[in-house]
Amino acid sequence: MGIVLLAVPLLCLLVFFLHPLATVLVRSVTDANGAWTLANYGRLFDDPGLPRAASRSLAIGLATTLCTVSLGLCLAMALHRSRLPGKALIRGALLLPMLAPSLVLALGLVCLLGRNGLVHRLTGLPTDIYGFWGLLIANTLYGLPQVVIIVSAALGRTPARHYDAAESMGATPWRQFLDVTIPRLRFALLAAAFLVFTETLTDFGSAVVVGGSYRVLAVEIYGEVVGQLDFAMGATLGVVLLAPALLSVWLARLAKRRQDTGDASPGRTLVPARHPWRDVALGGISLLALLPLVGVVATVAYVSVVKLWPYDRTLTLANYIGGMPDGYGPVATSITMSLLAACAGVLLVFALSAGLRRAPPFIAKPAQLIASLPAAVPGLVLGLGYVLAFNHGPLSSWLYGSVAIVAACSLFHYHAQAFLTMQTGMRQVPEALDDAVAVSGGTTFHVLRDAVWPFAAPAAISTFFYLFMRSMVTLSGVIFLVTPELGLASVTVMRLDENGFLAQAAAYAMCVVLASALALGAMRLILHVLKDRRHVA
Amino acid sequence: MHLRIDDITKAWNGHTVLDGVSFDAGESEFVCLLGPSGCGKTTLLRIVAGLTAADTGRVILGGRDISALPARERRMGLVFQAYSLFPDMTAAANVGYPMRLRRDAPAKIAARCSELLERVGLGGLGARFPDELSGGQQQRVALARALATEPAMLLLDEPLSALDPAIRGQLRSEIRLLQRALGIPTIMVTHDQEEALAMADTIVCMNRGRIEQTGSPRDLYERPRSRFVAEFIGRANLLPTAFVREAMPGFLERRPPGDGATYELCLRPEDIVIESDPRGEAVIEDTVFLGNLARITLAWRGRKLLVEQPGRSALGRGEPVSVDALRGAWVCA
Numbered sequence: 001m002g003i004v005l006l007a008v009p010l011l012c013l014l015v016f017f018l019h020p021l022a023t024v025l026v027r028s029v030t031d032a033n034g035a036w037t038l039a040n041y042g043r044l045f046d047d048p049g050l051p052r053a054a055s056r057s058l059a060i061g062l063a064t065t066l067c068t069v070s071l072g073l074c075l076a077m078a079l080h081r082s083r084l085p086g087k088a089l090i091r092g093a094l095l096l097p098m099l100a101p102s103l104v105l106a107l108g109l110v111c112l113l114g115r116n117g118l119v120h121r122l123t124g125l126p127t128d129i130y131g132f133w134g135l136l137i138a139n140t141l142y143g144l145p146q147v148v149i150i151v152s153a154a155l156g157r158t159p160a161r162h163y164d165a166a167e168s169m170g171a172t173p174w175r176q177f178l179d180v181t182i183p184r185l186r187f188a189l190l191a192a193a194f195l196v197f198t199e200t201l202t203d204f205g206s207a208v209v210v211g212g213s214y215r216v217l218a219v220e221i222y223g224e225v226v227g228q229l230d231f232a233m234g235a236t237l238g239v240v241l242l243a244p245a246l247l248s249v250w251l252a253r254l255a256k257r258r259q260d261t262g263d264a265s266p267g268r269t270l271v272p273a274r275h276p277w278r279d280v281a282l283g284g285i286s287l288l289a290l291l292p293l294v295g296v297v298a299t300v301a302y303v304s305v306v307k308l309w310p311y312d313r314t315l316t317l318a319n320y321i322g323g324m325p326d327g328y329g330p331v332a333t334s335i336t337m338s339l340l341a342a343c344a345g346v347l348l349v350f351a352l353s354a355g356l357r358r359a360p361p362f363i364a365k366p367a368q369l370i371a372s373l374p375a376a377v378p379g380l381v382l383g384l385g386y387v388l389a390f391n392h393g394p395l396s397s398w399l400y401g402s403v404a405i406v407a408a409c410s411l412f413h414y415h416a417q418a419f420l421t422m423q424t425g426m427r428q429v430p431e432a433l434d435d436a437v438a439v440s441g442g443t444t445f446h447v448l449r450d451a452v453w454p455f456a457a458p459a460a461i462s463t464f465f466y467l468f469m470r471s472m473v474t475l476s477g478v479i480f481l482v483t484p485e486l487g488l489a490s491v492t493v494m495r496l497d498e499n500g501f502l503a504q505a506a507a508y509a510m511c512v513v514l515a516s517a518l519a520l521g522a523m524r525l526i527l528h529v530l531k532d533r534r535h536v537a
Numbered sequence: 538m539h540l541r542i543d544d545i546t547k548a549w550n551g552h553t554v555l556d557g558v559s560f561d562a563g564e565s566e567f568v569c570l571l572g573p574s575g576c577g578k579t580t581l582l583r584i585v586a587g588l589t590a591a592d593t594g595r596v597i598l599g600g601r602d603i604s605a606l607p608a609r610e611r612r613m614g615l616v617f618q619a620y621s622l623f624p625d626m627t628a629a630a631n632v633g634y635p636m637r638l639r640r641d642a643p644a645k646i647a648a649r650c651s652e653l654l655e656r657v658g659l660g661g662l663g664a665r666f667p668d669e670l671s672g673g674q675q676q677r678v679a680l681a682r683a684l685a686t687e688p689a690m691l692l693l694d695e696p697l698s699a700l701d702p703a704i705r706g707q708l709r710s711e712i713r714l715l716q717r718a719l720g721i722p723t724i725m726v727t728h729d730q731e732e733a734l735a736m737a738d739t740i741v742c743m744n745r746g747r748i749e750q751t752g753s754p755r756d757l758y759e760r761p762r763s764r765f766v767a768e769f770i771g772r773a774n775l776l777p778t779a780f781v782r783e784a785m786p787g788f789l790e791r792r793p794p795g796d797g798a799t800y801e802l803c804l805r806p807e808d809i810v811i812e813s814d815p816r817g818e819a820v821i822e823d824t825v826f827l828g829n830l831a832r833i834t835l836a837w838r839g840r841k842l843l844v845e846q847p848g849r850s851a852l853g854r855g856e857p858v859s860v861d862a863l864r865g866a867w868v869c870a
Contacts, residue, residue, distance in 0.1 A: 430620035430621070432617040432618070432619070432620050432621035433620065433621055433623070435583075435586075435588050435608075435615065435617065435621070436615070436617065436621040436622075436623075436682075438587075438588060438607075438608040438609050439586055439587075439588070439608050439609070439611075439613060439614070439615040440609070440634055440635035440638055440682070440686075441609045441610075441635055441638045441639060441686075442609060442638055443609065446638065450623055450634070451623070454623070454624060454625045455624075
């Protein structure tokens, strides 16, 4: 049974991830007749806009990384090394990007600071957020939580006694920060930086809403595929985007591996000392970072209950009741798709990590690599791969246009993180328990049910909700897979924004935020109840 | 049932863990696999249990070759060092687990569980969860669970190592008494030589994947055959042949034939007799008061000797003493 556990998820990875990816790679090196050629790469330079888009992607990636890592570091310090009141508010605000796709943040930014935005309407200031700065702000806000999580974990691993030792040797707080804190954060910061860089490089939602004429590579890919129907060009650009993403993710993993795993005995908990100026500074920076975040989401909420944005701002619920162009269909489809992705995903990922526990290295290592590879593949590239791979061929009539294929695309787009979460949960299972089941007369099924599940349950639940929430908000992975019959909420938001129906776009966006928030709440509740009822330490 | 281990070898990643290991364990015998970390004793236990497969060699139980049998069909009870109880099951449910897997009748399971819990001294605690039990109590539950299906053999993998020293001693004697009462053949892995001496009928002393010596605790203590065994079990003073020739020639006649470097004389600290003597060749370097005995370090003809005397010693630092030995054993160097 151990073989089946591994075989099914690996087969799915092969068919629904490696196969589409390979299709994109192949398409970039073949011409219309199917012959091998590198002409497509040559064509990249025919249009001066394309190399420019590539350098723009790099520029925005670097700028965002710089901003996000700096602000994220300050936020993490505010949470763990200060005596600021209201830390719960900081944590709460940092949840927002998880509930709202980058597209929604960009939408809010446009409504707030666009040419016709709220600020202009209220103060008369000529604001224009489209372009580099808007994109920078949207991407920075979106990337903050990731950085804070990674850096917080590293801060939590620094034992208090290191600070005690430094203090007793006469180090000032600033020196302690430089000599004790920063060295231990080196690799966490690097890992966070590479992850944010990858995320920004491959982001599509903000780029299409607030990028304006600052077209990045992701937008060009979309243009080639949907606008020009030039799949070869789209594939080629996709490969160009894939290369730095792969490198960046690989470097992030290296950095993560070099991170301190913490000392064996954590010792006493660190209580931050009294330093009012430090707290004021950190508090100020946190406000600077988080007020825009909250403000932007609040703006979207406001816009969704307004009659005709930005001209007629009377409050109304018309956008939610009867005012939606496609009705609640797209929202329902998004929810269905997300549930499908979450259910299938958690089963596959559970089976895979359970099967890999006792697998020999020559199977385990390649399997883990393939399972983690999706992190480096931009959603647009995977989506394009799905179009190329599944729109033609034997299963096309059955798969194309189905919710299942969209769910599959979303699931495998986020497979890497889901797998990582599940694996971490699997590590909680004591080895002796497996053996105890075996010696008591149990089969692999009994091992899974009695030894593995009690410890891995929280991770399985987290994975389920992670996949659900990501699928609710995903745009780049599914943008190529929607059809007139199959709408998704996130795509609908984008289309409505393109056509200027901002209020309705905001309404759909808030539906997504609400669904995600409910899911997050449900997850927290279930995990809490589970923790109470269980006797697992 | 009689257990026979026949020429087992095992290698991990090119590193030899077990190298041609063979021994026998008779009915009702309590065998200890004793050795330092990395000597292969746990691997050997796992091979007997069927959790790991040997590269070569056989495991024969009651005359039947069980080498190819998977762990779940071998009917052995296994107690681990720690963390082997199902956290979401009560103590009684844990004990009853093997029987539930075999689909025994619920009434029978319940009766047997309370009987076993009673036997290991946990009567009435069946409804508690593992996180509500102390370490010693958890190990008792583990023991009860191992015995639930009346196994052919009991295998213990350092069951006492994770416990407080105070509990260890008590549980040690309880395990031994239980094993004797049930008459079940048992193999226990331990790195604690005191445990092995106290509990075993036979000790299999292992080092680096090989068996150094097999025998009763007394055999291994009084007649160690190698330097390793002499030093691992109890304390030993090891004296080279040349030194013995000069200082204690009387022991030479029992030395096995062989050139100078092959054998050393092992003297146990309590077998060395010292007396205050102004013309004595040895000088006391240090005495340590340990309550019931005194541990004395001597300097004698350029060597240091460790001596133990019962009770309190009247000897002081720097005093000259004469040295003699009651008995000694020649060991392979």
